[in-house]
Amino acid sequence: MLVLISEDPRVSHRANEAMRIALGVVAGENEVSIVLAGPATHLLDEDTDELVDGDDIAKVRTSLRKLGIPFHVEAASVPTDASWNADAHPVTPIDAGDRRSRDPGVPLHRLLMAGVLHLLKRDASPLAAPVIDAMRRRRKAQ
Amino acid sequence: MLSSEPAHDNLDAALGLSDAALTRGVDVYLYLIDDAVTAVEDARVQALAARGLKLFVCAYGCQKRRQPLSDLATNCGLVVLTDIINGTDRFLSLNWSGGPDMAPTPPLTLGSSTARFVRAL
Numbered sequence: 001m002l003v004l005i006s007e008d009p010r011v012s013h014r015a016n017e018a019m020r021i022a023l024g025v026v027a028g029e030n031e032v033s034i035v036l037a038g039p040a041t042h043l044l045d046e047d048t049d050e051l052v053d054g055d056d057i058a059k060v061r062t063s064l065r066k067l068g069i070p071f072h073v074e075a076a077s078v079p080t081d082a083s084w085n086a087d088a089h090p091v092t093p094i095d096a097g098d099r100r101s102r103d104p105g106v107p108l109h110r111l112l113m114a115g116v117l118h119l120l121k122r123d124a125s126p127l128a129a130p131v132i133d134a135m136r137r138r139r140k141a142q
Numbered sequence: 143m144l145s146s147e148p149a150h151d152n153l154d155a156a157l158g159l160s161d162a163a164l165t166r167g168v169d170v171y172l173y174l175i176d177d178a179v180t181a182v183e184d185a186r187v188q189a190l191a192a193r194g195l196k197l198f199v200c201a202y203g204c205q206k207r208r209q210p211l212s213d214l215a216t217n218c219g220l221v222v223l224t225d226i227i228n229g230t231d232r233f234l235s236l237n238w239s240g241g242p243d244m245a246p247t248p249p250l251t252l253g254s255s256t257a258r259f260v261r262a263l
Contacts (some may be wrong), residue, residue, distance in 0.1 A: 001227075017145070017176045024220025025227065
């Protein structure tokens with residue numbers, strides 16, 4: 001399972017919540033990869049006092065490190081501050097090319113906590129498209 | 143799984159999907175987490191629960207918001223969420239927290255276009 005975190009932990013609690021969920025799924029003995037994209041790379045800032053739910057972030061980060069779960073981080077978004085990732089959490093840099101180079105024939109069924117609607121298993125539900133379409137039409141009509 | 147606040151369109155999407163699935167006789171599990179925990183006693187959610195939807199709410203999320211645990215849902219943690227992820231044929235995750243002006247246009251055909259959309263993130 002891939003957990004893509006793109007929220008900014010300096011302004012939103014949702015980055016920590018996504019990481020907490022990832023830890024929970026890892027604890028369920030699932031194979032999980034965590035990607036920190038954009039400002040979410042600040043989850044590895046040394047000073048967690050500047051982050052929303054900073055104490056929780058430090059705890060979850062420590063647990064993930066003990067479990068040997070690395071972070072895949074978007075290289076272009078890594079802060080230049082030398083104190084970043086002071087705990088030396090294992091990280092694997094990726095770049096936009098890595099994100100684009102995925103074989104389009106490989107379905108993304110296991111993506112969690114990114115943007116809008118993501119499907120984790122098997123083929124997309126045939127129920128989803130008409131419901132969302134109707135919802136958007138209703139919104140436009142209002 | 144729904145994590146956005148009840149005012150967001152995601153709740154409508156979750157309700158619509160759940161309604162359609164229940165109508166087709168599908169077992170539906172709805173897990174409310176993070177900002178969505180405040181929707182646990184929403185009348186529309188409870189109406190679906192009365193039709194057989196299995197409703198779960200994140201106890202940690204309630205505690206963080208000082209929201210009393212509800213008798214109208216199963217209060218639980220991430221172990222249950224993991225069980226749902228592992229035990230279901232399909233798992234939908236509705237997470238977007240931004241307003242409509244911030245949201246990228248969601249795909250209407252949830253197949254290859256979803257993959258294209260995700261690659262563009």
